[in-house]
Amino acid sequence: MAEGGLTTDLRSSPHLKQATTVEDIMRNVVYALLPVCAWAIYAFGLSVLLLLVTTTLVCIASEALFCRLANRPSTIGDWSIVITGLLLALTLPPGFPLWMAAVAAFVAVGLGKALFGGLGYNVMNPALVGRAFVQAAFPVAITTWTPPFLPGRFSELIPSTLTLPFTKPEPVVDWIEQNRIDAFTGATPLALQKFEQITTPVADLLTGTIAGSAGETSALIILLGGIYLAARKMLDWRIPVGVLLGAVLVSLPMWLLDAGRYPDPLFVLLSGGLMLGAVFMASDMVGSPVTPSGVWIYALFIGALTVIIRLFGGLTEGVMYAILLGNVISPLISRVTQPRIFGEEGKR
Amino acid sequence: MSQADNLAPPPVETTPSFNMLRTLGLVATISGLLVVLSFRVTEPMIEQNKREAIERALFRLVPDAVSRRDFIASDNRIQPAGEGIDGEKLYAGYGQDGKLKGIALEAAAPGYQDVIRILYAYDPYCQCIRGFEVLKMAETPGIGDKIIKDPAFLMNFEALQARPNADGSGLEQAIVPVKHGTKTQPWQIDAISGATISSNAIARMLNDKSQLMSPLIQRNLALLENGA
Amino acid sequence: MAELPNRQEQVSLDTFLRGLWQENPVFVMLLGMCPVLAVTNSAINALAMGLASTFVLVASNSLISLLRNFIPKQVRIATYIIIIATFVTMVDYAIQAISLELYNALGAFIQLIVVNCMILGRAEAYASKQRLWPTIINGLGIGAGFTFALLCLGVVREILGAGELFGFALFGDSFQPWVVMILPPGGFFVLGAWLLIFAWFRQRREQAQARVEEQQQETVYER
Numbered sequence: 160m161a162e163g164g165l166t167t168d169l170r171s172s173p174h175l176k177q178a179t180t181v182e183d184i185m186r187n188v189v190y191a192l193l194p195v196c197a198w199a200i201y202a203f204g205l206s207v208l209l210l211l212v213t214t215t216l217v218c219i220a221s222e223a224l225f226c227r228l229a230n231r232p233s234t235i236g237d238w239s240i241v242i243t244g245l246l247l248a249l250t251l252p253p254g255f256p257l258w259m260a261a262v263a264a265f266v267a268v269g270l271g272k273a274l275f276g277g278l279g280y281n282v283m284n285p286a287l288v289g290r291a292f293v294q295a296a297f298p299v300a301i302t303t304w305t306p307p308f309l310p311g312r313f314s315e316l317i318p319s320t321l322t323l324p325f326t327k328p329e330p331v332v333d334w335i336e337q338n339r340i341d342a343f344t345g346a347t348p349l350a351l352q353k354f355e356q357i358t359t360p361v362a363d364l365l366t367g368t369i370a371g372s373a374g375e376t377s378a379l380i381i382l383l384g385g386i387y388l389a390a391r392k393m394l395d396w397r398i399p400v401g402v403l404l405g406a407v408l409v410s411l412p413m414w415l416l417d418a419g420r421y422p423d424p425l426f427v428l429l430s431g432g433l434m435l436g437a438v439f440m441a442s443d444m445v446g447s448p449v450t451p452s453g454v455w456i457y458a459l460f461i462g463a464l465t466v467i468i469r470l471f472g473g474l475t476e477g478v479m480y481a482i483l484l485g486n487v488i489s490p491l492i493s494r495v496t497q498p499r500i501f502g503e504e505g506k507r
Numbered sequence: 508m509s510q511a512d513n514l515a516p517p518p519v520e521t522t523p524s525f526n527m528l529r530t531l532g533l534v535a536t537i538s539g540l541l542v543v544l545s546f547r548v549t550e551p552m553i554e555q556n557k558r559e560a561i562e563r564a565l566f567r568l569v570p571d572a573v574s575r576r577d578f579i580a581s582d583n584r585i586q587p588a589g590e591g592i593d594g595e596k597l598y599a600g601y602g603q604d605g606k607l608k609g610i611a612l613e614a615a616a617p618g619y620q621d622v623i624r625i626l627y628a629y630d631p632y633c634q635c636i637r638g639f640e641v642l643k644m645a646e647t648p649g650i651g652d653k654i655i656k657d658p659a660f661l662m663n664f665e666a667l668q669a670r671p672n673a674d675g676s677g678l679e680q681a682i683v684p685v686k687h688g689t690k691t692q693p694w695q696i697d698a699i700s701g702a703t704i705s706s707n708a709i710a711r712m713l714n715d716k717s718q719l720m721s722p723l724i725q726r727n728l729a730l731l732e733n734g735a
Numbered sequence: 736m737a738e739l740p741n742r743q744e745q746v747s748l749d750t751f752l753r754g755l756w757q758e759n760p761v762f763v764m765l766l767g768m769c770p771v772l773a774v775t776n777s778a779i780n781a782l783a784m785g786l787a788s789t790f791v792l793v794a795s796n797s798l799i800s801l802l803r804n805f806i807p808k809q810v811r812i813a814t815y816i817i818i819i820a821t822f823v824t825m826v827d828y829a830i831q832a833i834s835l836e837l838y839n840a841l842g843a844f845i846q847l848i849v850v851n852c853m854i855l856g857r858a859e860a861y862a863s864k865q866r867l868w869p870t871i872i873n874g875l876g877i878g879a880g881f882t883f884a885l886l887c888l889g890v891v892r893e894i895l896g897a898g899e900l901f902g903f904a905l906f907g908d909s910f911q912p913w914v915v916m917i918l919p920p921g922g923f924f925v926l927g928a929w930l931l932i933f934a935w936f937r938q939r940r941e942q943a944q945a946r947v948e949e950q951q952q953e954t955v956y957e958r
Contacts, residue, residue, distance in 0.1 A: 259911075270924075292915065295914065295915035295918060295920060296913040296914055296915035296916070297911065297913070297914065298647060298650050298914055299650065299701070300911075302701060322911075323909075325906070325910060325911060326909040326910060326911055327908075327909055327910065327911040328911070522807040522808070522809055526807050527807050527809060527810045530802070530805060530806050530807060530810060530814060531810055531813065531814060531817075533805075534802070534806075534814050534817050534818060535817060537798075537818075537821070538817050538818065538820070538821035541821050541822075541825060542821055542824050542825065545824070545825040545828050545829065546828055548828075549828040549829060549831065549832040550828075552831075552832035553828065553831045553832050553835075556831065556832065556834070556835045557835065560835050643839060647914065647918075
């Protein structure tokens with residue numbers, strides 16, 4: 160995925176007949192992401208709008224800065240950085256302080272992308288690098304959830320959104336109590352399941368009337384975006400399918416073993432960030448293996464690891480670390496699953 | 508470093524073994540002398556530091572105490588600490604009037620990142636735990652380390668019941684962690700929401716230790732009371 | 736370590752200053768990374784570690800320098816390790832005697848000074864060839880450079896990670912600590928940032944120097 164422009168590419172076979180450029184694919188991914196963003200804004204209100212704008216702008220600005228520092232032509236035009244910004248915002252809690260989101264965006268571009276040499280050279284998904292950084296840096300803020308569909312969500316912000324830079328966000332507990340009559344524990348469906356064995360109804364998970372990160376709440380809309388991309392052949396359908404399959408393969412036996420303790424596979428698929436991760440993050444072309452069999456191994460690995468972290472780890476959600484680990488081992492997978500060159504003798 | 512080696516010509520002359528032995532022997536002797544010397548010099552200071560650290564913790568845990576005596580629990584009995592007796596250490600704190608005010612014990616369990624080691628105070632008269640001090644932990648700052656800061660969590664240890672059962676084989680009621688805000692019984696620990704693992708570690712180590720030590724202390728109360 | 740002193744060095748200011756900047760063990764030679772990453776989560780830990788390492792470095796290298804004509808080549812590494820281990824043990828006791836809290840914070844890294852390659856490296860490259868006096872001066876310089884580097888990391892990590900410096904709160908209650916900075920990954924981030932800054936400075940200086948030389952050459956041609 161080298162930068163386009165007027166260069167002559169000499170390539171050896173196979174010559175893939177794909178009339179798409181990097182910009183084309185990236186622009187379509189943005190289209191597929193837009194409904195998810197729209198739903199997130201509709202569900203959580205103005206705060207999420209500001210969050211999306213902040214991360215996207217900071218990502219673009221950082222990209223421009225790093226391109227300048229490296230004396231390279233600016234790569235803002237290829238849309239990939241917009242995806243990073245949007246995806247990053249979608250993985251954050253709706254009331255996440257904007258200054259922390261800006262830090263996450265800067266780290267995502269700087270540490271996740273620019274240091275490795277820009278688009279196409281990054282080992283890991285930049286948005287997830289940014290999120291992993293703020294997860295480690297601000298563990299309290301990133302696990303502070305607010306309920307969706309509050310009546311005043313389009314007229315007022317979640318109080319923690321406009322925290323002054325370098326200061327602690329205000330606790331939102333009182334604010335939630337003011338706004339809601341029924342009790343909201345501030346727990347995501349995953350936390351409810353893990354610590355209290357309360358399974359959230361599937362209908363709520365599909366439509367996103369639950370607490371969680373801004374963009375992970377409606378599995379249905381994410382799925383539609385994925386189908387759009389796959390239909391236009393801009394997304395390797397094997398990756399989302401493999402990730403989800405991997406998750407089922409691990410969670411099904413556990414559920415059959417002890418249904419009281421472990422969640423059913425459908426809940427596993429629809430809850431948390433698994434759907435968002437499977438469709439939009441694991442499928443990132445840069446971080447996934449290039450061979451068909453490698454793609455399956457990679458996807459199944461991510462899905463299985465996500466569920467393993469969820470069920471047996473200390474965290475409630477493991478999709479971020481699973482994808483990052485998957486990204487890291489994908490060059491190795493590519494190498495191991497390299498098809499034999501015709502005529503070469505098999506190894507003994 | 509390799510440069511120096513490369514420059515050197517291949518060794519032709521061989522050093523007699525005696526020279527090597529002589530050097531190593533001499534160096535080992537100097538080294539031994541220095542180590543023993545510094546050990547001798549620092550030993551009393553280190554001992555005092557350790558004693559002070561424990562006393563500080565003990566006097567914070569048992570505020571009425573002004574003096575202390577150490578006991579050792581081993582083979583299901585308690586005896587005054589002395590040379591050559593190994594076992595679980597108990598630090599008994601006595602008040603101005605010479606009465607037993609509380610007993611501090613060490614407990615440990617794996618937390619989120621590393622083992623958490625604490626010193627906790629057991630009050631043999633209310634048969635309850637009256638607070639703890641963390642000796643060593645590596646919990647995540649801002650989350651796991653709430654176990655020493657969170658006021659609601661520390662409320663658990665005003666008087667956490669650790670009463671031995673009738674036949675003295677364990678606790679009447681095991682100390683258990685419960686979800687934040689659902690504590691109804693004196694032997695329950697109201698966990699910190701968001702720091703469940705660290706809270707559970709505290710509950711587990713207190714329970715494990717109390718199952719063993721509470722009955723033992725109650726049986727040997729007379730000895731402990733006459734300690735001062 | 737381009738220029739290993741193979742001849743007896745005359746003591747000069749450079750003997751000391753070299754360790755601080757030009758041959759800085761952390762930022763230039765990248766030696767002793769383990770304590771650099773592990774114990775720099777606060778300024779006081781960094782300072783204690785730096786001073787302890789400096790003491791071990793100077794003391795052990797002095798002894799090695801004194802015994803340099805006496806140590807057969809075949810057993811030199813063993814001898815160095817015994818000598819270094821001796822002084823590490825002494826430091827270990829001394830820190831326990833000074834403060835148990837500090838001792839607990841530094842953990843196993845005090846004992847691990849034994850295998851700090853910076854110290855063994857100086858013994859092999861410098862102390863085994865030089866007289867006592869230059870060895871002490873050079874050791875002090877290298878030690879100061881190491882302490883300086885540790886402090887660079889420790890100060891940044893403590894300010895960002897805890898909002899404190901040497902245990903004193905800097906910003907008040909509303910400051911949001913960046914927890915990651917006092918966790919191990921923070922060590923890598925901050926070390927990387929410092930290395931970047933130092934490499935950038937070095938590069939600029941070299942470029943400036945190259946320009947000066949070029950101009951000098953040009954003036955020569957003009958003549």
